[in-house]
Amino acid sequence: MNFNWSTADMTQSQQKIAEYVERHYQTVLLYTEQELADTLDLSIASISRFWRFVGYKNMKDFKKKTTQQMTPTPAKKIETILSQTETANGIAKNFHTVINHLEFTAEQFSEERLNEVSIMINQSHKVYIYAQGSSIGLQELLYFRLARYGLSLHKMVNNGSELLEDMVHIQSNDVVILFAFGRKALVEEEVIFSQAKAIGYKVIAVTDQLVSAITNQADITLFGSRGEPWEFHSMVAPTLIVEMLVIAVSSYDKKSKLEQLEKLQTLRKQYKDILPR
Incomplete structure (x- = not known):
């Protein structure tokens, strides 16, 4: 998912948050603000200011709007297939990781x-x-x-x-x-x-x-x-x-x-x- 945030005026902390959210938005959807702050070694106040800076009322507003845009992806489908086999390890896992990289790249393309x-x-x-x-x-x-x-x-x-x-x-x-x-x-x-x-x-x-x-x-x-x-x-x-x-x-x-x-x-x-x- 591409959020198209303007990073020119972001502080270093806000850039750190933006990079993490871009890469792990599905995980962030399960986080509380405290958990996200702990993960990034930042204060809750920094997290709260970030949401307002990028156009959301708060983290709840971000979760709601992001969830509405989410659809099943090819990577998730392959993950389901691999999880049903005994070969979902080693080379198969690496293959799945590469597919994730390609999918994430395609989202930003x-x-x-x-x-x-x-x-x-x-x-x-x-x-x-x-x-x-x-x-x-x-x-x-x-x-x-x-x-x-x-x-x-x-x-x-x-x-x-x-x-x-x-x-x-x-x-x-x-x-x-x-x-x-x-x-x-x-x-x-x-x-x-x-x-x-x-x-x-x-x-x-x-x-x-x-x-x-x-x-x-x-x-x-x-x-x-x-x-x-x-x-x-x-x-x-x-x-x-x-x-x-x-x-x-x-x-x-x-x-x-x-x-x-x-x-x-x-x-x-x-x-x-x-x-x-």
């Missing part, structure tokens, strides 16, 4: 936002892609898929002060795609946003956070659920977002994109004996 990203990328002078850790695989995938369309791309692989070797080339009409996972912003991400503010280039963030400094600073965010901080972080949903992004980019000026693919196919045929696939 916006085709309009994805098309905005596509236009931003296609109209940019150059696209920079930044990633660290496990998200480097997503960086490689996105670069590989977009490069065949003739876009000007650059993978930002430096960290620390060496990041500036990449930053010095970014211009105001460029775009930075930032894979930013985890609640705490990295210093490199802070530098990227600082320069975006100073120079004027756009930042597209692919993130697993709904309420964070990243979502507040990026021009556009694309959400892909990876699970809770204490869980194994699945990259299935973020990978899906990357694939959807590639499709959206290819749909812009489709004729020229198809011509690029035809050139690639021609080269493959020409050198198939020398460079077999």
Whole structure:
């Protein structure tokens, strides 16, 4: 469920509450205000102020309106099926968890936002892609898929002060795609946003956070659920977002994109004996 709350003016405590409610709204529906406050290590007064801030009279009002919007989901149906079998453990449980991630990602998905990203990328002078850790695989995938369309791309692989070797080339009409996972912003991400503010280039963030400094600073965010901080972080949903992004980019000026693919196919045929696939 997507509550579409404005987070720009939220306090840090309110962002903490919003993030938890977005992720666990079904659990929150069973909580008292005291239980929610204890879970988040906040005061009841903070919880009460939050409901009023986001447009509800109180927690009871939130529960009533949210319950009215709830409908059975595919994930719940699969959960019922798995619970009826003896194999609802191990791989089956992991499979169910991944489905939950995909479903939660789908709830936050916006085709309009994805098309905005596509236009931003296609109209940019150059696209920079930044990633660290496990998200480097997503960086490689996105670069590989977009490069065949003739876009000007650059993978930002430096960290620390060496990041500036990449930053010095970014211009105001460029775009930075930032894979930013985890609640705490990295210093490199802070530098990227600082320069975006100073120079004027756009930042597209692919993130697993709904309420964070990243979502507040990026021009556009694309959400892909990876699970809770204490869980194994699945990259299935973020990978899906990357694939959807590639499709959206290819749909812009489709004729020229198809011509690029035809050139690639021609080269493959020409050198198939020398460079077999």
